[in-house]
Amino acid sequence: xxxxxxxxxxxAVAKGVIGKIVDRFESNGLKIAAMRxxxxxxxxxxxxxxxxxxxxxxxxxxxxxxxxxxxxMVLEGDNAVVKNRELMGATNPKEAAPGTIRADFAQSxxxxxxxxxxxxxxxxxxxxxxxxxxxxx
Ligand code: RTP
Ligand code: MG
Numbered sequence: 001x002x003x004x005x006x007x008x009x010x011x012a013v014a015k016g017v018i019g020k021i022v023d024r025f026e027s028n029g030l031k032i033a034a035m036r037x038x039x040x041x042x043x044x045x046x047x048x049x050x051x052x053x054x055x056x057x058x059x060x061x062x063x064x065x066x067x068x069x070x071x072x073m074v075l076e077g078d079n080a081v082v083k084n085r086e087l088m089g090a091t092n093p094k095e096a097a098p099g100t101i102r103a104d105f106a107q108s109x110x111x112x113x114x115x116x117x118x119x120x121x122x123x124x125x126x127x128x129x130x131x132x133x134x135x136x137x
Contacts, residue, residue: 002080003033003136004117005126010068011111013037018071021114024087024101025075034074034136040066048129057110064110072130081123084116 008021022032040048045065052058075084089100092109096102106113117123127136 001076002078002120002123003074003076003127004080004084004120004123005115005130006073006075006084006117007115008071008073009111009113009115010064010070011107012105012113013069013071015105017105017113021101021105022073025073025084028083028087030075030077030080030083030087032073033076034131035071036073036130036135037069037071038130039069042066048126060110074127074131074136081117081120085118088114088116 006025008018012018012021025032042062045062046053049058049061049065052061055061077083087101089096089102091102091112093102093106093112096106101114102112117126
């Protein structure tokens with residue numbers, strides 16, 4: 001069993017599609033092992049996306065991720081990291097395959113509905129960033 005971190009981003013929370021996105025995961029064999037709604041501080045968002053610190057879009061990414069509440073989740077299942085990325089679709093919703101979360105709920109490369117860990121190693125670090133062991137079951 002693998003675990004990965006998912007974030008429902010501020011655009012999707014504001015649109016009221018938390019339930020529809022959670023349904024995509026549960027209907028495709030990913031269990032919700034932990035879940036919390038929070039508002040990220042600029043410090044949190046900057047640390048979480050530290051790998052992108054030098055990228056030109058970093059400021060906008062932090063602005064966007066702190067613009068409203070998000071839902072952070074641990075998803076658990078076989079091949080969870082890759083399966084979650086498949087369900088999410090491409091970063092730019094215009095390039096996301098039909099039926100993916102980003103194709104159906106995202107509007108732009110910034111407001112792209114969800115985050116998902118991109119490797120098992122990063123998943124472990126991202127899960128620890130938000131959750132204690134006792135929060136996950
Ligand atoms: P995420 O980390 O949020 O799951 O997204 P991702 O792996 O599909 O994409 P990544 O390359 O990690 O980029 C993180 C977020 O930064 C924004 N971005 N903007 N303007 C741009 O060229 C650009 N590239 C990336 C996106 O919102 C992306 O989700
Ligand atoms: Mg990424």
